[in-house]
Amino acid sequence: MHSPELLKGMLKTIILKLLSEHKRMYGYEIIQAIKEISDGKIDMAVAAIYPVLHKLRDEGSLTIEKVAMGERVRIYYSLTPDGSSAAKEKIEELTDFLGTISKLMDFKPGLQSLFLV
Amino acid sequence: MIYLNKEQTDIIRREVQRQGIKLPGLEEDLVDFLCTAVENELLHEPDFNKAFQQVLNTLTPNELKMTQERTQELLNNKLSSLQIVAYTALALLGFGFVLTMFAMPFATPIILGATALLVVLYFYSNIRWYFTFDNKSWKQKLVFSAGLFVVFLLLLGFIFKLNHFKGADLMMVSSLGILIFLPVFFSIYFFIKQGNTQIKFILPIIQRHRTSLELILIFMLVLGFIARFLLINSLGNMLIIISLFCLSILFTSYTWPYYKPDNKKSLQVLLLFMSIACYVSLLVAALFKIMHWPLPLGRWSDVYCLLLALLTFVWYSRQLIIHKTVRYFLLFICTCLLSGYALLLFLGMSQHQAVAGIIYNIPVLILLTAILLFFYKHTLFKALAVFLFGYYVLAYPYLLMPNKSVIEKVYQYNPEFVELYNQTYENPGNTAQWKQLLEYPHKARNF
Structure with a gap:
């Protein structure tokens, strides 16, 4: 299981990425999709997903659609045109960042002595 | 796939409401989340109660409430275009008042334009909020429309009063009269009936605008006192009255979330009494001042109602305002105004001397700030507090001596x-x- 601290800055991008691949998704569906794709290593809490969804909606990146589901209302989230371009930018930024982190993690032990001198 | 029936959905909805979720949209999201989770759980566990309990066990304690807090934090982080327009209108209002003070042209159109813009913004934001809020009953629609009409009448009355147009008094008396009695009724109703659905409807309007309201009120109160200091009494009184009027609503709203069935104690009866007394006395004072009627208890009624408001605020501010600095700042402002005003009344000064006296009271305010800052955990604040305290001790003898001359200087x-x-x-x-x-x-x- 991955630490939520590690995911803190990436959640927005993860949600945008998922929504860029689906026409529309609801909160529970997003949580389950993240869990499934990460083989259960990332189990997002309700308190992490919904605030970000509402923030993205407030920023104009997402739009909502309310659908009656039996006795309740289900809110589907989907990307707006602005959200689509934001998603593209964020995904590129995160991919680049992960590449840099990967480079840092791939340091060979012998090279570290160069920096210690 | 199993779908929950109405009764089961209502149980889940009540649980979400019980945990204090009031944010429009989020409540629906969380109800749907729990319902979907329970529906999936029912595939393995046919008993609804057990399945619901198992879903609740997967959440951390207070997770739903935490979700709401985080959402509010994130949403309040940036200035929306609506807020930018509101702050621009406020800046224009301030500019208009400055022009008035120096008797320069275009002051009235600027003040009226900015006020009109604020009124439009108020209606727009409330109507926008209202249409994002679902499950509206005819009662809620009625309350909403009536509320909007009353506030509209009041604001129109203020504009008429400022311009000395006919009909202003009628509008002010009728709208303020309704506003005095309506929340009294609501407060008692919440307390007796535990009207959770009504709280859900009314509170979000105030909560959504609380931060902006506090800023506007402080701004208006300060402007009011500046106007009084410059002996522009009509403008100063008007600003002070409007800010006091809004403060009364804000203070009363602090107490509403506490009228809950599982939380009713004797202390709450006192709180109920205090909030109503505070609200009524502030509004009655505002109404009497606007209509130039003699105040029933003289100027001591101001102190009484402000004291009630302050006590209510002190009592419950800890739970309601997360940021300590904001809490201290508001508390500081309230204490300063109240202590200054009470002191002046005690010394038997006249209305105009009161403004001068508040200026004289500044060292007391500095001391209060120092004390408040000292309890703030940051070292920098402690250092500042020590500095301010030192300044106060050194300056006090000098500030005490010219008491009379300071007053006479301002009050010429x-x-x-x-x-x-x-x-x-x-x-x-x-x-x-x-x-x-x-x-x-x-x-x-x-x-």
């Missing part, structure tokens, strides 16, 4: 003339007094 008018001026404005129908005032020799007006 002849007391006899001021008395005549006050009496004329208190009884505007007395033509002989008006004549006497207008013919009062200019040279004799000052010391």
Whole structure:
């Protein structure tokens, strides 16, 4: 299981990425999709997903659609045109960042002595 | 796939409401989340209660409430375009008042334009909020429409009053009268009936605008006192009255979330009494001042209602305002105004001297800030507190000595003339007094 601290800055991008691949998704569906794709290593809490969804909606990146589901209302989230371009930018930024982190993690032990001198 | 029936959905909805979720949209999201989770759980566990309990066990304690807090934090982080327009209108309002003080042209159109913009924004934001809020019953629609109408009448009355148009008094008396009695009824209703659905409807309007409201009120109150200091009494009074009026609503709203069925204690009866007393006394004072009627308890009624408001705020501010600095700042402002005003009344100063006295009271305010800052955990604040305290101790003897001269310096008018001026404005129908005032020799007006 991955630490939520590690995911803190990436959640927005993860949600945008998922929504860029689906026409529309609801909160529970997003949580389950993240869990499934990460083989259960990332189990997002309700308190992490919904605030970000509402923030993205407030920023104009997402739009909502309310659908009656039996006795309740289900809110589907989907990307707006602005959200689509934001998603593209964020995904590129995160991919680049992960590449840099990967480079840092791939340091060979012998090279570290160069920096210690 | 199993779908939950109405009864089961209602149980889940009540649980979400019980945990204090009031944010529009989020409540629906969380109800749907729990319902979907329970529906999936029912595939393995046919008993609804057990399945619901198992879903609740997967959440951390207070997770739903935490979700709401985080959502509010994130949403309040940036200035929306609506807020930018509101702050621009406020800046224009401030600019208009500055122009008025220096008797420069275009002051009135700027003030009226900015006020009109604020009124439009108020209606727009409330209507926008209202249409994002679902499951509206006819009762809620009625309350919403009535509320909007009353506030509209009040604001229109203020604009009419400022311009001395006919019909202003009627509008002010009717709208303020409704506003005095309606929340009293609501407060008692919440307390007796535990009207959770009504709280869900009314509170979000105030909560959504609380931060902006506090800023606006402080801004208006400060402007009001500046106007009083510059002896622009009508403008100062109007600003002070409007800010006091809004404060009364804000203070009353602090107490509403506490009227819950599982939380009713004898202390709450006191709180209920206090909030109602605070609200009524502030609004009655505002109404009497606007209509130039003599106040029932004189100026001590101001102190009484402000004291009630302050006590209510102190009691419950910890739970309601997360940021300590904001809490201290608001508390500081309230304490300063109240202590200054009470001190001046105690010393028996006149209305105009009161403004000068507040300036004299500044060292006391500095001391209060120092004490408050000292309890703030940051070292920098402690250092600042020590500095301010040192300054106060050193400056006190000097500040105490020129008490009378400071007051006289600011208050340069002849007391006899001021008395005549006050009496004329208190009884505007007395033509002989008006004549006497207008013919009062200019040279004799000052010391």
